[in-house]
Amino acid sequence: MDSSTVFIQIGAIVGAICTLAIFSVLFKENPYYRLFEHIFIGLAAGYGVFVTWRDVLYRLWWEPMINRGQWWWALAIAGGGMFYFIYSKKHQWISKLLFGALFGLGAGTFFQGFANTYFPMISASFKSVVPPMDVPLTDAIVASVNDLVFVLVLITVMAYFFFSIDHKAKAMRGTASLGRWFLMFAFGAMFGSTVMARMSLFIGRVDFLVSDVPRMFWPYAVGAAILIGLIYFFFVEKKRRLNQDAEPKTG
Structure with missing residues (x-):
């Protein structure tokens, strides 16, 4: 062996x-x-x-x-050492400067990623339910049905989270209820x-x-x-x- x-x-x-x-x-x-x-x-x-x-x-x-x-990278030691001033009550403010800078950089990076991720999704949400004319009939029907379902789910779910109008109103009651059902299906699929x-x-x-x-x-x-x-x-x-x-x- x-x-x-x-x-x-x-x-x-x-x-x-x-x-x-x-x-x-x-x-x-x-x-x-x-x-x-x-x-x-x-x-x-x-x-x-x-x-x-x-x-x-x-x-x-x-x-x-x-x-x-590249000796200037040694300056990073001073920045890293600022973290440890958090254990000093007298000089704790030094660590807060670094934490504030890092939190600001992190927030800016997050919002940039948020915009790059969700703004294209918002523009892609505007779909046409009219079937395209330059594709075969079967493909056009399938694409139209998919877009119609997408628009229906989008509108009903947005109506469920729209609280400026009372959900007891007839115009909102059924739409919000359908949106809640769609959310339950989505959360169930995610949990599954x-x-x-x-x-x-x-x-x-x-x-x-x-x-x-x-x-x-x-x-x-x-x-x-x-x-x-x-x-x-x-x-x-x-x-x-x-x-x-x-x-x-x-x-």
Whole structure:
């Protein structure tokens, strides 16, 4: 057995143990779930720091400053150091200057992205329900029906959020009610797609446990699961029961 196969098997064993430990929270809160939750968060934080240094700080700051002689990048150290004045009550205003500048830049970038994203959508909302004449009849009917449905949904949903006129009025009651139904359909579809995405992740992990792991070494995986269960029930549960028995009884 070569070394690559050994590493693949070790990775599968670790993956199976981690998956079972995370799924154990479905049974109840337990220290194994907490342990692997903290391991996952720690690994994610460490990996985030590494990726930030490799892809951002080293490539865009350290390498131009050291290897290309762009010494003015050293001024970024002063800007970054201003963040830490937030821990000083006397000089906290220095950090607020930097925070204010960053919030202003972020707000400007957000509004620019908002305009670039939604203004074209507003102009594209003006659709003609008249079928085009330069396409086949079937395609023209389909395009006209699609545009008609789009305009109908747009008007009814806008009417639902239009509060200048009382919705009890006859002209608004039916339109707003239809818009609410369209919103319910849209939110239901969004929720369903979210559930499907989560289920695809769950199915992937279950397929890993019942297909990939047993195909390589199911006895080891089963033995590891049994060992974890025995450790939990013989030590943790026993300690919990002893603590319950030691509690004074009232009544």
